Amino acid sequence: MSIVLKCEQVSVAYPLPRKFRKLNAKPAGVHDVSFELGEGEVLGIIGKNGSGKSTLLKMLAGIFPPDQGEILMRGSVSLLSGVGVGFNGELTGRENCYLYGALMGRTKEQIDTLIDEVKAFSELEHFFDRPLRMYSSGMKSRLGISVATAFRPDILLIDEVLGVGDASFREKSKKRVRGLIDGSGSVIIVSHSLAMMASICSRVMVMDDGKAAFIGAPEEALAFYSSDFNDLNQD
Amino acid sequence: MEGEAHKALEPLWKAKNPLLVPIRAVMDLWNERNLIRLLVKRDFTSRYRRAGLGVGWAILEPLLLAAVYTFIFQILVGTDRFAYPLLVFIGAMFWRLFSTVLSSSSNSLIASRNLFQFARVPKSIFAASSAVMAFQMAFLSMVSILPFMWYYDLSVTWAYLMIPIWLGLTALVAWSMGLLLAPVATKIPDIMHGIRFLLRVGFFLSPVMWTYDMFGRRFGDGWLAALVQCNPTIVPITEVRSILLSEPTGIPPLGYQVFVAVSALSFIFGTIAFDTRAHKAVIHA
Numbered sequence: 336m337s338i339v340l341k342c343e344q345v346s347v348a349y350p351l352p353r354k355f356r357k358l359n360a361k362p363a364g365v366h367d368v369s370f371e372l373g374e375g376e377v378l379g380i381i382g383k384n385g386s387g388k389s390t391l392l393k394m395l396a397g398i399f400p401p402d403q404g405e406i407l408m409r410g411s412v413s414l415l416s417g418v419g420v421g422f423n424g425e426l427t428g429r430e431n432c433y434l435y436g437a438l439m440g441r442t443k444e445q446i447d448t449l450i451d452e453v454k455a456f457s458e459l460e461h462f463f464d465r466p467l468r469m470y471s472s473g474m475k476s477r478l479g480i481s482v483a484t485a486f487r488p489d490i491l492l493i494d495e496v497l498g499v500g501d502a503s504f505r506e507k508s509k510k511r512v513r514g515l516i517d518g519s520g521s522v523i524i525v526s527h528s529l530a531m532m533a534s535i536c537s538r539v540m541v542m543d544d545g546k547a548a549f550i551g552a553p554e555e556a557l558a559f560y561s562s563d564f565n566d567l568n569q570d
Numbered sequence: 571m572e573g574e575a576h577k578a579l580e581p582l583w584k585a586k587n588p589l590l591v592p593i594r595a596v597m598d599l600w601n602e603r604n605l606i607r608l609l610v611k612r613d614f615t616s617r618y619r620r621a622g623l624g625v626g627w628a629i630l631e632p633l634l635l636a637a638v639y640t641f642i643f644q645i646l647v648g649t650d651r652f653a654y655p656l657l658v659f660i661g662a663m664f665w666r667l668f669s670t671v672l673s674s675s676s677n678s679l680i681a682s683r684n685l686f687q688f689a690r691v692p693k694s695i696f697a698a699s700s701a702v703m704a705f706q707m708a709f710l711s712m713v714s715i716l717p718f719m720w721y722y723d724l725s726v727t728w729a730y731l732m733i734p735i736w737l738g739l740t741a742l743v744a745w746s747m748g749l750l751l752a753p754v755a756t757k758i759p760d761i762m763h764g765i766r767f768l769l770r771v772g773f774f775l776s777p778v779m780w781t782y783d784m785f786g787r788r789f790g791d792g793w794l795a796a797l798v799q800c801n802p803t804i805v806p807i808t809e810v811r812s813i814l815l816s817e818p819t820g821i822p823p824l825g826y827q828v829f830v831a832v833s834a835l836s837f838i839f840g841t842i843a844f845d846t847r848a849h850k851a852v853i854h855a
Contacts, residue, residue, distance in 0.1 A: 341579055349853055350757075397690055399849045400583040407579035414688045421685045425616045434612060437605040438689040466619075 339521050340372035340395070340490055345404035347394060365391050366545040367404070372490070377522045379532040379553065381560055382542035388525045391542070392416070392492045395523065410489025410520060413439060417494075418479035424468035428459055431467055432482045439486060449485045456511065457481035473504070480508045489520040495527065529557055588842050595841040598692040605691060609699035610706065628710045632663045643779045651781065656718040657811050661778035664807045667708040667737065668744045668776075669769045674700035675748020676765050679756050679851055686852045693848045694749060694841070701745040708737050715814065729813045736806040743802045743833045746840035753847035776803045781811065783820050796824070802836075805829040 348364040365387040372378055380388045394401050396414035421438055422431045432453055436446035454463045457477045462470060470478070493512065509531070516522045516535060526532055532539055532553060539556035541549040549559040586594075599606070618624045636659035643649065643658070651657065674681070678697035685696070712733065718724070755761040775798070777785070782804065789795060798804060805825060812819040 338579065347853075393687075395582075396688070397582050398686055398688075399852050406582040408582055409579050413690070416688045417684070420687050421689070423612050423616060425619050426612055430608075430611070430615075434608045437602075437608050438685060438691060440690050443604050 337374050338371050339374050339409055340523075341407040342368055342370050342391075342395070343405045343407070344369050345391075345394060345401040345406060347390060347399070347401045347403075349390075363387070363390075364545050365394070365401070368542075368545075368547045369404075370540060370547060370550055372521050372523065374521055376538065377516055377524065377536045379536035379539040379556075380523065380525045380542060381527070381529065381532060381539060381556070382548075386542040387545040388542050389416070389494050390545075392494050392523065392525060395490075396492055408490060412490040412492065413486055413488035414492040415483050415494065416492075418483055419475050420479075422467055422475065422479065425466055427466055428457070428463040428470070428478050429454070431478065435482050436486070441486060445486075453478075453481045453485050456485075456507075477504060480504075480511070484508075484511050484515050487515065487518045491515065491520075491522045493522065493524040493526075495525055529560075533557055586845070588846070591845045592838050592841045595692075595694060595845070598694060599698055602691055602695045602698075605695055606699045606702055609696070610703045613699065613703045614706075625710065628707045629714050632659060632666060632711045633714045635662045635666070639779050649784075651784070653718065653722045653724075653815060656715065656722060656814065657781055658779060659714065659718065660810050660814065661776070661807050663708055663711055664737070664740055664803055664810070665773060665776050665778045667704050668740050668803050669772070670704040670707075671701045671741050671744035672748050673762075673765055673769060674704070675745050676751040676755050677762055678748065679752045679848060680762075683852070693852070694844055697745055697748055697752065701741045701748075705737060705741045708741075709734060719814075724814060725816075727813070727816065729816075732813060733810055736810050739833065740803065740806045743836055746833075746836035749840035749844035750836065752844060753851035756851040772801075772803075776801055777807050782808045786820060791822070796828075799825040799828045800832060802829060802832050 345368045346364070346366050348366075363385060368387075368391060370378070380391065382388050392414060393399060393416075395406060395408075396412055398414070421435060423434070426434065429450065432450060433443070433446050436449075437443075454460075457463065457474075459470075459474060459478060462474060463478075467475060467478075513535065516524075524532070524536065536553050538551060539553045540547050541556050541560045549556055551559075614625075618627065621627060623630065636655060639662055640655045640658045644654070675697040678700065679686075679693065682693075682696040686693070719726075751761060751765065755765075785798065786795065799821070805819075805821060808819045808821055
């Protein structure tokens with residue numbers, strides 16, 4: 336299996352507000368994380384809130400660079416995070432899709448080929464061409480997950496985006512993401528849904544306090560997580 | 571992916587030659603023109619879709635402002651300058667463009683922080699879209715000079731083609747200055763308050779209600795005139811006024827040299843500072 340992404344001793348620290356600096360508080364962030372991602376591999380990341388999972392994904396997505404260490408990769412990378420982020424209430428669903436696609440670095444032609452599929456999956460029908468301010472929150476979520484999962488990169492990064500919409504749409508979304516995972520070269524997924532992580536990941540990394548506390552087979556990682564953290568989130 | 575199977579891994583963050591950053595900034599604007607167009611459309615729609623007068627506000631607002639400024643200035647100072655309301659309109663329109671672009675560009679990293687959650691596009695694009703939007707508004711408001719031209723019996727010349735260029739240069743300088751300040755503004759929120767204050771002061775230090783020749787008559791051409799020429803709005807406003815009235819600007823060659831130097835340095839240092847610091851600044855935003 337060839338390596339498509341290599342993370343070497345990557346660290347980044349969020350700046351501390353001045354009043355906390357005097358207390359010698361440790362800055363939040365990611366500290367000295369190293370791992371490799373193989374082609375076709377699905378790597379899960381689990382950990383408590385604030386353990387650095389999303390920060391690590393943002394660095395891998397190229398949103399900000401690490402303070403130390405190096406990230407090496409080949410192929411296109413795309414981060415699926417915050418469904419509906421960047422949508423505008425005055426634009427129609429269709430216009431918002433074009434804007435979102437452009438923000439993801441897609442060309443107009445690429446979005447043209449996907450727009451009908453996005454419309455069909457969102458089940459918004461005639462609402463698709465109405466301003467977003469006329470949508471219910473569930474409809475906004477449908478549009479968000481539909482457009483966000485429409486693009487298939489070489490390396491897909493997913494940050495906890497499956498808990499939106501009603502029960503039937505959530506199930507449909509999960510299937511869609513599984514299809515996206517199958518269609519993408521390699522995937523890194525952050526989720527609190529441990530059962531799903533066990534079923535789809537080839538390896539799981541446990542993050543604690545910004546560090547990679549464990550990385551290995553899903554069952555071993557979940558056992559490590561369960562034994563170490565009493566307040567783990569039940570699926 | 572299969573075709574790339576044997577390609578070597580590449581660093582996600584590559585070291586860049588800072589000297590090439592200004593050129594790359596221009597290339598980014600060109601490569602991301604579709605995104606800029608969509609962001610401008612978003613802002614334009616948000617502002618005018620539900621307004622009764624719609625885009626008419628872009629024309630009406632500077633006209634009303636010019637009427638108020640003219641009234642105030644003529645009551646306070648009194649002037650017999652030919653076509654004074656038109657000169658105030660041009661000054662108000664250019665100042666509005668400059669201040670809007672500078673403040674939105676400085677605030678762009680903070681205002682677009684939710685988009686940095688996932689967007690993998692050059693971060694200067696968000697500042698550029700607000701500059702393009704302000705430029706379009708200013709360009710549209712140029713329609714308002716038609717009644718002035720009829721009233722003052724002004725004739726159209728080829729020099730009128732220079733007006734959009736002066737508008738574009740004004741937006742470019744303000745965008746560059748904003749890029750210089752944007753990363754700092756994410757770390758020190760007081761910067762935005764400081765900019766708002768300076769823009770209020772800058773309104774009086776810029777030729778909105780006064781003209782360059784009024785300044786010359788009052789203060790001569792000594793060190794104060796040299797200092798005023800560092801204001802990057804002096805040359806564009808005075809140039810456009812002279813184009814409309816078909817009269818010389820009265821600005822000495824040094825004034826143009828200072829304008830070119832201020833513009834070029836703002837662009838070079840603004841793009842370099844933004845490129846090296848914006849990625850990290852996102853963490854603060």
